[in-house]
Amino acid sequence: MSEDGARTGPNGRVIGGRYRLIERIGSGGMGTVWRAADELVGREVAVKQPRLPGDPEDAAHQRAANRLYREARAAARVEHPAAVAIHDVVVEDTLPWIVMELVRGESLHELLRRGPLEATEAARIGLAVLGALRAAHAVGIVHRDVKPANVLLGPPPLSNALKRGNPHRRVVLTDFGIAHIQGEESLTASGEFVGSLEFIAPERMSGRGAGPASDLWSLGVLLYAAVEGWSPFRRTTLESTLAAILAADPPEPKQAGPLGPLLLRLLVKDPDRRPGADEVGAVLEAVVEGWPVPVPSGGPAGEESQDASGLREFAEDSGTVRLRSEAAAREADEPAPEPTSEATEGTSGAEVTGPPTASGSQRRSWLLRPVPVAVLGVLLVAGTWFTTSSFLVDNDDGKVMNPVYTAPLAPASTPSPTDLTWTGHREEKLGAVLSVPSRYELLHRQGSPTDQPRLVIYEGDRISVRLTRWDKVSGPVRSQAGLHSSYWKLTDDRAATQYNDTGFQGYDAVLADTAYEDGDVPTRVMELFVKTDDGRLYALRVTMPKGTAREKEGTAVFKGARDRLEIE
Structure with a gap:
């Protein structure tokens, strides 16, 4: 490990006294990757420059630094042709710059922008990724961020190219930056997840930790996206994607051919019921070679044991987001991103082709504001509330294209809560009457007996009132x-919720009062949960900025809406 300081030369900055930065070839939430020249041995390498949030004294900053240190140590222990090779770690200003082999080519994510793959090619890529994962698992390392952006496709190895003109490109799994070394204490704080949301296994979301089966789940999502052209769990909002992972069954693949049964078995919610690496490898090899696919050793996938019925609010509220081809992008008059000629790290935090079309009201409120892309890359570390938020993407400079709302939290004059006048709204689909301040406007309404849950949202000035019903x-x-x-813990690991068991119109009920930070904005959420005798669940939620004049109004709105709520 080099400890030399950085210096600036006429041809660019030199790291560790030997690695001269030439050009940037990738950028994302966790860092920037440079093509560099190793002046000591005369070869080109890739250097990953860390990008960390906050002040170096902050706990979040230190956790991120620890993850980067661990990336180098973890990746260096994995020896496999499909695992990126780590050459050196250079410490600059207490942060590790990771020097690795330069893989010329493009990522699988970039390739899939041009359309899905044939099952045989997807199986070949999957077999290589599986080999790298098995090598990692053999030394106690779980990758935890297997996704198309972290799979690089380089030129074919010379030995392969010379064999009957084999044209297959080399497959390399990169970015062990959030790898977990089994047996070591986790470096992430309680409630903090890292990874790319739609590829994270459900057991990690529910707090059960990650094991080799979690990587196989992610491989299953990757293969599904490769053959179908879209991810089975990606939705247009963070919260709906989370719920889809926990509660929704993936649609049966239509273009996977012999891979189809394996994909569905890899995406079973219970990790103990997924096929093991040996079985996955046997099926992938059979598809590549055109052999009969082995019969599964376990039974068919059944219902998962996890009860996530309450998450149907989010699992079905938005459609899946498909990977778009260049032709589709041209039809929509939106140019598709050009594939890079050189790549070495899948550093993009959010793999989305653009923000979704807003439903309901055409105006963008603070409740519907974009989510910073860094939240997607490190997955909810900085904290942004899971609501009907639009995705946000990086531009080529790694900058956020649409800034987060930063206007003052309250206007100069704020109406007194005692001045509130109320209007009752009969919500037929919810079987309830919801009363809100008369000046509050309808923001969104959805749901039916076949489209769960049913919900309605009204909004005032930075205060929202939401009533949701689940039928069972x-x-x-x-x-x-x-x-x-x-969810608040996922957003902000310092979030605190107080519960109070109570009753409501003769039914069991719970009051919940949560304080958390929405980015840099202190926020308070007051909720009433009511479960009826026939199994219906109602949730009344009022969200407000904390520590402002609006909080006083928000608490009055919650109490007034609660006292006036009528459940049929």
Whole structure:
């Protein structure tokens, strides 16, 4: 490990006294990757420059630095032709710059922008990725971020090219930056997840940790996206993507051919019921070679044991987002990103082709504001509330294209809560009457008996009132309240919720009061959960900025809406 300081030369900055930076070839939430010249041995390499949030004294900054240190140590222990080779770690200003082999080519994510792959080619790529994962698992390392952006496709190895003109490109799995070394204490704080959301296994989302089966789940999502052209769990909002992972079954693949049964078995929610690496490898090899696919050793995938009925609010509220081809982009008058000629790290934090079309009201409110892309790359570390937020993408400079709302939290004059006048709205599809301040406007309404859940949102000035109904949930109301309130912990690991068991119109109920930070904005959420005798669950939620004049109004709105709520 080099410890030399950096210096600036006429041809660019030199790192560690030997690696001269030439050009940037990738950028994302966790860092920038440079093509560099190793002046000591005369070869080109890739150098990953860290990009960390906050002040160096901050706990979040230090956790991110620890992850980068661990990336180099973890990746260096993995020896496999499909695993990127780490050459050196250079410490600059207490942060590690990671020097690795330069893989010329493009990422699988970039390739899939031009359309899906044939099953045989997807299986070949999957077999190489599986080999790298098995090598990692053999030394106690779980990758935890297997996704198309972290799979690089380089030129074919010379030995392969000389064999009967084999044209197959080399496959390389990169970015062990969030790898977990089994047996070591986790460096992430409680409630903090890292990874790319739609590829994260459900057991990690529910707090059960990651194991080799989690990487196989991610491989299954990757292969599904490769053959179908779209991810089975990606939705247009963060919260709906999370819920789809936890609660939704993936649609049966239409273009996977012999890979189809394997994909569905890899995406079973229970990690103990997924096929093991040996079985996955046997099926992938059979598809590549054109052999009969082996019969599964386990039974068919059944219902998962996890009760995520309360998450149907988010699982079905938005359609899946498909990977777009260049032709489709041209039809929409939106140019598709040009594939890079050189790549070495899948550093993009969000793999989306553009923000979704807003439904409901055409105006963008603070409730519907974009989510910073860094949140996607490190997955909810900085904290942004899971609501109907639009995705946000990086431009080529790694900058956020649409800034987060930064206007003052409250206007100069704020109406007194005692001046509120109320209007009752009969929500037929919810079977309830919801009363809100008369000046509050309808923002969004959705749901039916076949489209769960049913919900309605009204909004004032930075205060929102939301009523949601699920037709059937299992478990006590307190467990449902805890399930929903756990989202705040995903958003902000310092979020605190207070619960109070109560009753409402003769039904069991729970009050929940949560304080958390939405980015840099202190936020308070007050909720009432009511479960009826026939299994319906109602949730009344009022969201407000904390520590401002609006908080006083928000608390009055919650109490008024609660006292006036009528459930049929």
